[in-house]
Amino acid sequence: MKAAPEAQRRLLDLQAVDTALNQLAHRRKSLPELAEIDTVSREISVLEDERVRAQVAVDDLDRDISRFEKDIDQVRTRKQRDQARLDAGGALREIEGLQHELATLNRRQSELEDAELELMERRETAEQTLNEVKKRITEAVERRSAAEARRDETLAEIAKEQEFKTQSRAPLANDLPADLVQLYDKIRTETGLGAALFRSGRCGGCRIELYGADLARVKGAAADEVVRCEECRRIMVRTAESGL
Known part of the structure; x- marks a missing residue:
């Protein structure tokens, strides 16, 4: 030729x-922000799984605490009823029976309240875990958003430069x-x-x-x-x- x-x-x-x-x-495809966004996105996905597990743990404890509260309310109601009957007086045998039942109900209430207190302490720990995971998710989302903003800014600069280079290429090629x-x-x-x-x-x-x-x-x-x-x-x- x-x-x-x-x-x-x-x-x-x-x-x-x-x-x-x-x-x-090549620069467009290999921006460090792309790898960072991908890494943080995977991190967020893992944290979301942790958040779901932590939320389930809190919800389960809330359900158990609610059940204990209902049991305690039932015991209190029964105690009030028995105390009212005891205050009304009656046969000695009936009074002794009521006193025995009240003593049993007091022990039962104490046991339920102790168990409920333990659950509430566990719930506090579970909620702290949940809040910590939520905080980490928020921080990760912020990091990803910042990386996306940097990516978009750089991509805009690259697109501008590509447009300039492409426009300058046409006259060169056409003149050959x-x-x-x-x-x-x-x-x-x-x-x-x-x-x-x-x-x-x-x-x-x-x-x-x-x-x-x-x-x-x-x-x-x-x-x-x-x-x-x-x-x-x-x-x-x-x-x-x-x-x-």
Whole structure:
């Protein structure tokens, strides 16, 4: 393929723009905020599971405490009824029976209240655990939100730069021979780099140094000959910097 030396040289300008675009695309995919958001999101998911378990523990204790309160209320009601009957007087045997039942009810009430107190202490601990998990979730959500804000800000900057580079690429490509750009784009699509400067006997694409016949081939090629590397197949652009 033939192309004017100046057109070949301008391939380097086009490649510089495409390299910048590739770097921006890579940066978009590899933002540290993306990994941070993913990590914190998994952390929040684990914490949400902990929160559910902690909430269930509190709810179970609330249910048990409520049951004990009902039992205690029943004992109190029964004590009030028996005390009223005792205060009303009656046969000695009935009075003794009521006194015995009141003593039993007092013991029962004491046992229930002790058990309820133990549950209330356990509930206090369970609620502290629940509140701690909720606090950690809040902090994690805040960290994720901050990372998302940084991500969005950086993505906006990248998009702006990509738009600028894309707009600057079109005039460069349109001003070059169509067949040269077509070859360049084909190589770039396959390898990521379509053209590179040939300098000091070395291909700027694969960095391999040429010797003997290979180097003679490049030196002997006409100025308008599009020379490609035998190793990586990229276009080797010769300029005054090539040292030929």
